[in-house]
Amino acid sequence: xxxxxxxxxxxxxxxxxxxxxxxxxxxxxxxxxxxxxxxxxxxxxxxxxxxxxxxxxxxxxxxxxxxxxxxxxxxxxxxxxxxxxxxxxxxxxxxxxxxxxxxxxxxxxxxxxxxxxxxxxxxxxxxxxxxxxxxxxxxxxxxxxxxxxxxxxxxxxxxxxxxxxxxxxxxxxxxxxxxxxxxxxxxxxxxxxxxxxxxxxxxxxxxxxxxxxxxxxxxxxxxxxxxxxxxxxxxxxxxxxxxxxxxxxxxxxxxxxxxxxxxxxxxxxxxxxxxxxxxxxxxxxxxxxxxxxxxxxxxxxxxxxxxxxxxxxxxxxxxxxxxxxxxxxxxxxxxxxxxxxxxxxxxxxxxxxxxxxxxxxxxxxxxxxxxxxxxxxxxxxxxxxxxxxxxxxxxxxxxxxxxxxxxxxxxxxxxxxxxxxxxxxxxxxxxxxxxxxxxxxxxxxxxxxxx
Numbered sequence: 049x050x051x052x053x054x055x056x057x058x059x060x061x062x063x064x065x066x067x068x069x070x071x072x073x074x075x076x077x078x079x080x081x082x083x084x085x086x087x088x089x090x091x092x093x094x095x096x097x098x099x100x101x102x103x104x105x106x107x108x109x110x111x112x113x114x115x116x117x118x119x120x121x122x123x124x125x126x127x128x129x130x131x132x133x134x135x136x137x138x139x140x141x142x143x144x145x146x147x148x149x150x151x152x153x154x155x156x157x158x159x160x161x162x163x164x165x166x167x168x169x170x171x172x173x174x175x176x177x178x179x180x181x182x183x184x185x186x187x188x189x190x191x192x193x194x195x196x197x198x199x200x201x202x203x204x205x206x207x208x209x210x211x212x213x214x215x216x217x218x219x220x221x222x223x224x225x226x227x228x229x230x231x232x233x234x235x236x237x238x239x240x241x242x243x244x245x246x247x248x249x250x251x252x253x254x255x256x257x258x259x260x261x262x263x264x265x266x267x268x269x270x271x272x273x274x275x276x277x278x279x280x281x282x283x284x285x286x287x288x289x290x291x292x293x294x295x296x297x298x299x300x301x302x303x304x305x306x307x308x309x310x311x312x313x314x315x316x317x318x319x320x321x322x323x324x325x326x327x328x329x330x331x332x333x334x335x336x337x338x339x340x341x342x343x344x345x346x347x348x349x350x351x352x353x354x355x356x357x358x359x360x361x362x363x364x365x366x367x368x369x370x371x372x373x374x375x376x377x378x379x380x381x382x383x384x385x386x387x388x389x390x391x392x393x394x395x396x397x398x399x400x401x402x403x404x405x406x407x408x409x410x411x412x413x414x415x416x417x418x419x420x421x422x423x424x425x426x427x428x429x430x431x432x433x434x435x436x437x438x439x440x441x442x443x444x445x446x447x448x449x450x451x452x453x454x455x456x457x458x459x460x461x462x463x464x465x466x467x468x469x470x471x472x473x474x475x476x477x478x479x480x481x482x483x484x485x486x487x488x489x490x491x492x493x494x495x496x497x498x499x
Contacts, residue, residue, distance in 0.1 A: 264426015
């Protein structure tokens, strides 16, 4: 090539910034992938000639729509909804729906972009998408959430289908919201089909789906440790979040002999040096899913714990860290603190929870670092298996699905090590995940020609 790889990368990223002004989350996600991909494709002319990376960073389409609903006081409320179809080269679009005030087009574009590579890593035929709305379910009644979900689906249903796009849940979208949306889809279309995953078992859901993301992040963590001749037993773990992913990650760490010492929410974190065992985890699950309470209430129930308002748990001494809350929740200074305190491994249960500067700290320290697109792929993997069960009109048992999840996460780890082994005993799991995820999608795009 006429220009060096570095100049080409900088030129490419400058183009991304110009085409996506102000979309910082999306630009960050592209930068993280592109800096690894440019090395990999430096001698592969076919990818350059076909402009594969340029095409992957331009979503197939973005649908934006108004969502009108009425609250319990009969006020008319207006939110904005989106669905981002990033890439369907290897299968129908697949990715969650997020309801949160922080949702923007940039956030959803970054999530759909990441989802493309994450889904590729699973080996299942799923493309990448993401959607949501700047609606906050927190503090809303069930009736208000139902009315919003029904209005949201009244617009979204035109753009989804079992062979087109199969959304799932995400932050702010759990079993309640999935149920309301599926009911509205069925009502409008007069079709019962596997158009959403994360459904309840009573109407086509899958065993293991609630556990899959959290369990998968721990399985990936275990695979990284085993690759280095270690295991989880006897190690302490700090976990952020207290929702579905965090509580199930805590559950699996506990089952494997580790000790979880923190959980958090957007208001602060709790530190329990005695350990957050299964009984306490079950209490947190009830707090979050039934009472819809805040993690600060934990210290009223368990006197061994302290609550740290407005803070994140990364300053607590630990062997292992699992960020399971949201994007960019772990910055450079917090990454340095983890390293200083002896943290040996980080496995991301959330999507892009570590800033680029924080990732650099982990790489320079050469600690084990499992990026979200690999470590938290267990959730979408079991979603893909739910799609298969819906298509076949069958239900697989929990033991079979558990084995499949374990094997899927082992397979993802092997793909990451194949492309991320630096030759000196260290595995760059970010590079490995990016290249392995990219290659499958890119080769499919080459096969289709210019479309």
